[in-house]
Amino acid sequence: MAGGTAVAERPPKAASAAPPTQEEVAAAPADASAGSKYLAESLTILVIGASGDLAKKLTAPALYELYQRDYLPKQMTIVGYARSKKTDEELRDAWRPVLVKKHKGEEDRIDAFLSTVIYRRGQYDSAEDVKGVFDEMEEREQADGQEVANRLFYFAVPPSVFADIGSAIKEGALSKTGWNRLVVEKPFGKDTASFEELSKTINGLFTPDQTYFVDHYLGKEMNQNLLVLRFANSMFEPLWNRHYVESVVITFKEDIGTEGRGGYFDSFGIIRDVMQNHLTQMLALIAMDAPVRAAGEDFGDYVRDEKVKVLHAIKPITLDKCVMGQYAAPDDGSMPGYTEDDTVPDDSVTPTYAALVMYVDNPRWAGVPFVMKAGKALDEKKVEVRMKFHTPAAAAAMFPGIRVPANELVLRVQPNEAVYMKTNVKTPGLAGAPVATELDLSYGSRFDDKMADSPSAYTRLILDCLRGKQAAFVRDDELRAAWKIFTPLLHDIEAGKKQPIKYKAFSRGPAEADEFVSRFYKRDPTYEWHPPTQGDAKM
Ligand SMILES: NC(=O)C1=CN([C@@H]2O[C@H](COP(=O)(O)OP(=O)(O)OC[C@H]3O[C@@H](n4cnc5c(N)ncnc54)[C@H](OP(=O)(O)O)[C@@H]3O)[C@@H](O)[C@H]2O)C=CC1
Numbered sequence: 001m002a003g004g005t006a007v008a009e010r011p012p013k014a015a016s017a018a019p020p021t022q023e024e025v026a027a028a029p030a031d032a033s034a035g036s037k038y039l040a041e042s043l044t045i046l047v048i049g050a051s052g053d054l055a056k057k058l059t060a061p062a063l064y065e066l067y068q069r070d071y072l073p074k075q076m077t078i079v080g081y082a083r084s085k086k087t088d089e090e091l092r093d094a095w096r097p098v099l100v101k102k103h104k105g106e107e108d109r110i111d112a113f114l115s116t117v118i119y120r121r122g123q124y125d126s127a128e129d130v131k132g133v134f135d136e137m138e139e140r141e142q143a144d145g146q147e148v149a150n151r152l153f154y155f156a157v158p159p160s161v162f163a164d165i166g167s168a169i170k171e172g173a174l175s176k177t178g179w180n181r182l183v184v185e186k187p188f189g190k191d192t193a194s195f196e197e198l199s200k201t202i203n204g205l206f207t208p209d210q211t212y213f214v215d216h217y218l219g220k221e222m223n224q225n226l227l228v229l230r231f232a233n234s235m236f237e238p239l240w241n242r243h244y245v246e247s248v249v250i251t252f253k254e255d256i257g258t259e260g261r262g263g264y265f266d267s268f269g270i271i272r273d274v275m276q277n278h279l280t281q282m283l284a285l286i287a288m289d290a291p292v293r294a295a296g297e298d299f300g301d302y303v304r305d306e307k308v309k310v311l312h313a314i315k316p317i318t319l320d321k322c323v324m325g326q327y328a329a330p331d332d333g334s335m336p337g338y339t340e341d342d343t344v345p346d347d348s349v350t351p352t353y354a355a356l357v358m359y360v361d362n363p364r365w366a367g368v369p370f371v372m373k374a375g376k377a378l379d380e381k382k383v384e385v386r387m388k389f390h391t392p393a394a395a396a397a398m399f400p401g402i403r404v405p406a407n408e409l410v411l412r413v414q415p416n417e418a419v420y421m422k423t424n425v426k427t428p429g430l431a432g433a434p435v436a437t438e439l440d441l442s443y444g445s446r447f448d449d450k451m452a453d454s455p456s457a458y459t460r461l462i463l464d465c466l467r468g469k470q471a472a473f474v475r476d477d478e479l480r481a482a483w484k485i486f487t488p489l490l491h492d493i494e495a496g497k498k499q500p501i502k503y504k505a506f507s508r509g510p511a512e513a514d515e516f517v518s519r520f521y522k523r524d525p526t527y528e529w530h531p532p533t534q535g536d537a538k539m
C-alpha cells in the first residue's frame with residue numbers, strides 16, 4: 001500500500017529534501033524511476049463535476065500540491081468538466097482562493113498552475129460532448145509531439161451519474177496510446193444491493209486496473225504508517241494477536257455538526273458516512289496478516305488480499321452490538337440540534353453517533369473486541385486507534401496490592417499525529433510503584449520539517465494513481481465484504497428496530513455508549529499525560 005510507497009517509491013532524500021526534477025526522473029535508469037514514467041509523457045486530467053465543492057476543496061488543492069512538488073508532467077492539461085456555463089477564467093477564479101488560503105506567498109506558482117486548467121461545459125450523459133473535449137485534447141497532445149498520452153478521469157460527482165459519464169468516456173475519451181484511469185469517490189452504494197449495482201456498472205465499462213476507488217483515510221499519514229510500524233519493526237508483530245491484545249478501539253470524533261450537509265447526511269448516517277468505509281479500512285490494516293510484499297511494483301494486490309481476508313472473518317453486526325445517538329442543541333444554544341437543520345426532516349432518526357463492537361474470527365484475533373466509535377458534534381476532534389494489552393500474568397504476584405496499569409499503544413491519526421505506548425516504569429525517587437508513562441513519538445516535534453508542509457491524503461492518493469499503484473485504493477471485493485458486515489444492521493435501523501439516543505452537542509455522546517464501550521475497554525482513570533517540558537528534560 002501507499003505506506004510502502006513512502007518507503008520505496010518516493011525519490012531519494014539523502015542529499016536534498018527536494019524531489020528530483022522531471023528531467024532527473026526522466027533521465028534516471030528505469031528501475032529508479034519506476035512508477036514515474038508518466039512524468040515524461042503527456043497527461044490530461046478530466047475533473048468531472050469541476051463546478052462542485054469536492055473539486056474545489058479537495059481535488060484542486062491536491063493537484064496543486066503535486067504541481068508544486070513537481071509530480072505532474074510538463075505536458076499536462078487539467079480540464080474542469082461540468083454542466084454549468086463557465087469560462088476558463090471563472091473556474092480558475094473559483095479554485096484560486098482555496099489554494100491561496102492554504103499556500104500563502106505562492107501566488108505566482110498558483111497562477112502558473114491555474115494556467116494549466118481549462119473549463120469545458122458538457123452533459124454527463126453525452127458521449128458527443130465528452131468526445132468534443134477529447135478531440136481538442138488530442139490536438140494539444142499531438143502539438144506537444146508526445147507519442148504517449150495518459151488520461152485520468154476524476155469523478156467528483158454523485159454516483160447517480162457514474163453510469164452516464166462512464167459510458168460517455170468509454171465511447172469518446174479513451175487514449176489509445178497511454179493509460180486511462182478513473183478515480184471514483186464514495187459513496188459506493190448504500191448497502192450490499194446498491195453496491196452490487198454500482199459495481200456492475202463500473203465493471204461493465206472499465207477493468208479493475210483502470211478503476212481507483214478512493215477512501216481518503218487510506219491516504220492519511222498515520223494510516224499509511226501502519227504497515228511500516230507493524231512490519232518494519234521486530235517488536236510489534238509478535239504481540240499483535242489475541243494472546244497479548246485485550247481490545248482495540250478505533251475512534252472518530254468531530255466537534256462540528258453536519259454543517260449544511262444535512263440533506264446528504266440524513267440519507268446516510270454516521271455508520272455509512274465513516275464507519276463502513278474509513279474506520280473499517282483502518283480496522284483491516286490493523287488486523288490483517290503480513291502481505292507477501294508491501295512495496296514494489298505489484299504489492300497492491302498482496303495488501304488488499306490480506307485486508308479482504310480480515311473483512312471476510314467479521315460476522316455481520318447485530319443490533320445488540322450497537323448503541324446509537326443523535327445530537328441535540330447544546331445548552332448554550334450555540335448550534336442547532338441535528339433535526340433543527342432545515343435540510344433534515346423533523347422526525348429524522350438518522351444516527352449522528354454510533355458505538356459498536358465486532359470480532360475478527362480468525363486464529364490471530366478470536367475473542368478480541370474491535371470497538372468502533374464515531375460521532376459528529378462531540379467534545380473534541382480526534383481520530384485514533386487504541387490497542388490495549390493484557391496485564392502481565394506475573395504483575396499480581398510481583399506487585400501485590402498495587403494496581404499495574406495495562407499497556408496501550410495509541411496511534412493518533414489526527415490532529416497532531418502521534419504514536420505513543422503507555423508503558424509502566426518505577427515511580428522515580430524513593431517510591432517503587434509502577435506508574436504509567438509513555439514512549440512518545442509526536443510527529444510535530446520529531447518530523448517538524450516534514451509535517452509543516454505535509455501533503456493532503458488526496459495528494460498522496462492521486463500520486464499513487466498517476467504511478468499506477470492501487471494498494472491504497474479500495475478493491476471491489478473489499479467494498480463488497482465491508483457492506484456485508486454493515487448491511488443487516490443498517491436495514492434493521494431503517495426498519496425502526498432501534499432508535500438513536502439524544503445527546504447534547506459538544507458532549508461525549510450518549511452516556512449509554514460509554515457504558516457499552518466500557519464492557520470491552522476500561523480506561524485507566526489515573527493516567528495523566530505530562531507533555532514534555534524543559535524541566536522534564538533536566539530531570
Ligand atoms: N504525543 C502526544 O501528543 C500524547 C498525548 N497524550 C494526550 O494525553 C491525553 C490522555 O491520553 P490517553 O490516556 O491516551 O487518552 P484519554 O484518557 O483521553 O482516553 C483514553 C480512552 O478513554 C476514553 N475516555 C476518555 N474520557 C472518558 C470518559 N470520561 N468516559 C469514558 N471514556 C473516556 C477515550 O475515549 P474518547 O476518545 O471517546 O474520549 C479513550 O478511548 C490525551 O489528550 C492525549 O492526546 C498522551 C500521550 C502522548
Ligand SMILES: O=C1O[C@H](COP(=O)(O)O)[C@@H](O)[C@H](O)[C@H]1O
Pocket residue numbers: 254273274
Ligand atoms: O468522508 C467523510 O470524511 C469526513 C472526515 O474526513 P477528515 O479527513 O476531515 O477526517 C467527514 O467529516 C465526512 O462527514 C465524511 O463524509
